[in-house]
Amino acid sequence: GVKDTDPKVEVLSQYLTQTAEEGGFSSPDKGRAAAEGQIEKKADVVYQAAGLSGQGVIEAAAKAKVWAIGVDSDQYGQEALAAYKDHILTSALKDINGAVFALATSVRDGKPLTGVKTFDLKSDGVGLAETNPKYGEIAGLKDAVDKAKEGIVSGSISVKSE
Numbered sequence: 001g002v003k004d005t006d007p008k009v010e011v012l013s014q015y016l017t018q019t020a021e022e023g024g025f026s027s028p029d030k031g032r033a034a035a036e037g038q039i040e041k042k043a044d045v046v047y048q049a050a051g052l053s054g055q056g057v058i059e060a061a062a063k064a065k066v067w068a069i070g071v072d073s074d075q076y077g078q079e080a081l082a083a084y085k086d087h088i089l090t091s092a093l094k095d096i097n098g099a100v101f102a103l104a105t106s107v108r109d110g111k112p113l114t115g116v117k118t119f120d121l122k123s124d125g126v127g128l129a130e131t132n133p134k135y136g137e138i139a140g141l142k143d144a145v146d147k148a149k150e151g152i153v154s155g156s157i158s159v160k161s162e
Contacts, residue, residue: 004157005144012038016053025051032056039064047071047092055081062087074129091129095119122153 002009014034017024024030031053035046039060046061047069048054054071061068062084068075070091075081081088099119106113119125128145129135136142151157 004151005148012041012043014038016050023053025053027053028056028059030056032060035060035068036064039066045069045089049092058084058088070129074131076129076131085132086134089132090135093127093129095125095127098125121149 035057048057067089
């Protein structure tokens with residue numbers, strides 16, 4: 001994770017609401033307010049995993065001219081976020097299509113997948129979008145990401161999950 005790359009980095013995290021019923025995943029205004037608070041605390045990158053609320057996070061990042069990291073799909077290419085795309089450095093991707101395809105293929109072949117199957121970094125079940133040209137232009141970024149991926153896959157870097 002980021003601490004392996006730079007141990008001095010301060011990671012700020014917060015939930016938008018205590019329960020889903022309170023609109024944590026459907027309120028761009030809540031995402032925007034949370035991001036603005038983190039940016040006021042000198043965050044230079046904001047990452048969100050908050051459904052529709054993430055649009056507010058990305059909007060706040062663009063307004064403050066800091067980087068945003070999208071989630072689930074490549075948010076750089078989403079029409080609803082086109083006005084902010086220059087500040088979406090990358091997106092954390094989940095290859096849902098690949099997982100569903102693997103399951104469907106296993107059923108078609110008469111050998112259905114059962115139990116827990118992990119589609120992780122090692123199996124390319126997750127990754128980062130590289131659509132924003134700036135992602136490739138930032139000196140050393142791609143190499144650092146590739147090195148971190150290699151370390152995570154090999155087990156030399158341990159990623160804490162919360």
